[in-house]
Amino acid sequence: MRKLENLGWEQFDQTNAELVARVITVQKNSYRISDGTLDYIGHLSGKFINEVENPLDFPAVGDWVEVQKLVDEQKAVIKRILPRKSKFVRQVAGLRTDAQIIAANIDTVFIVNSINQDLNVRRIERYILLAYESGAKPIIVLTKKDTCSLDELELALSEVENVAIGVPIITVSNITGEGIEEMWEHLLPKKTAALLGSSGVGKSTLVNTLLSKEVQLTNDIREEDSKGRHTTTHREMFMLPNGALLIDTPGMRELQLWDVDSSLDATFEDVEVLEKECRFNDCQHDTEPGCRVQEAIEQGELSLGRYRSYLKLKREIAFEKRKQDKKLHIEEKNKWKKVKKSRQEKYKLK
Ligand SMILES: Nc1nc2c(ncn2[C@@H]2O[C@H](COP(=O)(O)OP(=O)(O)OP(=O)(O)O)[C@@H](O)[C@H]2O)c(=O)[nH]1
Numbered sequence: 077m078r079k080l081e082n083l084g085w086e087q088f089d090q091t092n093a094e095l096v097a098r099v100i101t102v103q104k105n106s107y108r109i110s111d112g113t114l115d116y117i118g119h120l121s122g123k124f125i126n127e128v129e130n131p132l133d134f135p136a137v138g139d140w141v142e143v144q145k146l147v148d149e150q151k152a153v154i155k156r157i158l159p160r161k162s163k164f165v166r167q168v169a170g171l172r173t174d175a176q177i178i179a180a181n182i183d184t185v186f187i188v189n190s191i192n193q194d195l196n197v198r199r200i201e202r203y204i205l206l207a208y209e210s211g212a213k214p215i216i217v218l219t220k221k222d223t224c225s226l227d228e229l230e231l232a233l234s235e236v237e238n239v240a241i242g243v244p245i246i247t248v249s250n251i252t253g254e255g256i257e258e259m260w261e262h263l264l265p266k267k268t269a270a271l272l273g274s275s276g277v278g279k280s281t282l283v284n285t286l287l288s289k290e291v292q293l294t295n296d297i298r299e300e301d302s303k304g305r306h307t308t309t310h311r312e313m314f315m316l317p318n319g320a321l322l323i324d325t326p327g328m329r330e331l332q333l334w335d336v337d338s339s340l341d342a343t344f345e346d347v348e349v350l351e352k353e354c355r356f357n358d359c360q361h362d363t364e365p366g367c368r369v370q371e372a373i374e375q376g377e378l379s380l381g382r383y384r385s386y387l388k389l390k391r392e393i394a395f396e397k398r399k400q401d402k403k404l405h406i407e408e409k410n411k412w413k414k415v416k417k418s419r420q421e422k423y424k425l426k
């Protein structure tokens with residue numbers, strides 16, 4: 077069982093550890109899973125497929141699953157997902173409100189952004205919000221330090237500090253190696269971290285930088301399929317030389333919010349405090365004279381951009397909630413329609 081523990085396993089469930097594995101890559105209809113000794117191609121059991129409807133209840137990278145192993149074939153049947161300690165969920169763009177799970181059982185979320193014209197503090201705010209909601213600890217990583225001047229770096233840092241209250245910020249360069257040591261402080265053996273951020277910010281390069289010390293140690297998670305062939309699918313979960321687990325995620329073009337109501341306060345603690353300090357109970361914090369929020373904006377304590385972003389996110393969350401309620405309502409209605417129909421059919425048969 078030592079090996080399973082190397083993947084971060086802590087006995088939190090009655091499940092026999094012999095039957096437990098961790099999801100390291102998600103492909104279309106199959107999963108690559110590991111028990112710390114061997115890799116397996118995992119498929120969902122028929123029962124699983126029949127019973128599970130919610131996309132959030134399907135395995136994600138980092139999930140612990142109960143399996144039936146076919147050791148000789150290096151295949152496994154996934155029977156169920158063990159309870160998740162944390163999960164990072166985003167909403168899938170489109171007409172339907174559907175959530176997608178990016179990674180599960182993560183201890184630390186690295187929110188990766190590059191220091192250049194793409195740096196977007198509004199986006200960082202969203203990531204922090206989602207990180208708090210996920211149950212993992214957020215850390216901000218600003219990459220490509222080598223491409224900017226000292227002034228640019230300082231400007232970027234001060235902008236990010238304004239929105240990332242209480243969140244550690246690390247600036248790194250994959251080229252000079254600057255800042256990488258600081259990342260190691262947050263990468264602990266048997267703990268799981270995930271890299272999140274837009275495409276092109278340097279997530280995969282960071283994985284390579286962190287792996288490069290002793291790449292052979294990552295062989296634990298093997299690059300061959302069941303027949304020993306080399307596979308080209310890219311890994312999502314890596315074991316770093318010090319035994320930390322790191323999940324790389326595909327770049328997200330947009331980040332819509334999903335059920336993050338309770339985390340808004342944590343992310344915008346400064347704004348919440350000002351709103352509470354406002355002496356008017358029913359203040360819209362808009363144009364009322366003597367409003368504390370307006371005062372803070374005028375005096376430069378709170379930036380107008382941040383306050384607008386807060387209001388916008390609040391509206392967006394409320395909108396998503398209504399959309400969800402509507403969806404639930406329609407689903408409920410359809411369910412009853414079905415029940416009614418089947419009753420009618422029964423009646424007709426008699
Ligand atoms: N100058 C500089 N370039 C970097 C740094 N880190 C990454 N890059 C470059 O940025 C580009 C994108 O890096 P990736 O690691 O592929 O970005 P990613 O975040 O994994 O992107 P997706 O896989 O699309 O989500 C590559 O050309 C890297 O060489 C850095 O610290 N400095």
Ligand SMILES: [Zn+2]
Pocket residue numbers: 354355356359360361362364367368369370
């Ligand atoms: Zn006010």
